[in-house]
Amino acid sequence: MEKFLDKKDVQVKVFANKIDHYLKLNIEGGLIYQSITEVKKEITEVFEDAEGYLLDLTALKQIDSTGFGVIVNTAKRIKTGRVMIIIIKDDYIRDLFRITKLDRLFSIVESVEEGLKMLDKTDI
């Protein structure tokens, strides 16, 4: 019926790449309590100033309350007036953003292209 989560699915991977003047931050695997210290450290390492941010969670397999805390803290690093768009494909993770009302804090889209378009519109 469903695929069980393998250990490798929830191993976390954090990396970033620049797309024009924006920074795309990717978190893959599990954004969960067990990996949270490592994730915070890796985000600090890859985070840099940009005119807009995409947080790509399309390869995220699992998130918990501590993971939401990390996302909120990442948003606090962003300079006033700049925005972070979150890319989510998984329906359940999207639902969790709705339940926690974090969809009011961040715009949530389903693809990088959609996110880039939104950032272009908000460019000053």
Add this chain to the structure above:
Amino acid sequence: MKSMRLEMMPVSQEIERVDHEIERFLIDEGFKQYKDVQFAAHELLINSVKAMNQKYEDSCPYVIKIEAKANSEIVELSVTDYGGGLAEDWRQSLENVLFEDILMMESGRGLLLINCLTDFFDCSLTPDGAATYTIIKRRDDNGKVS
């Protein structure tokens, strides 16, 4: 009623193993909204590990006990630890605090999410100091919350 009992050391590395066991149990039971229960159970495990580490640091003499039961109507899952239980006003906090109130905060979402994703959530203390957290999810619920 089918049931499953597990024990884990109060260390974060154990959470993943128990997560998987609970997921397997719920899926084997054909529980459609298993993700809600699995999520809530994971949050309970985090709370237990944190509480017991805080209380006993590296010399915890207790394990965390997990019990899951399922029948044609409900899934009931309980987590028992010796971390001291919740703050006295936890029930009030759950009623009074909204996700909107903690939007920019790093923590505080765990109990609210457990409460939101399940049909019943309670914490009880026994005289020997054990705290048992119980969640129940009905099968006939469509798994969505408003």
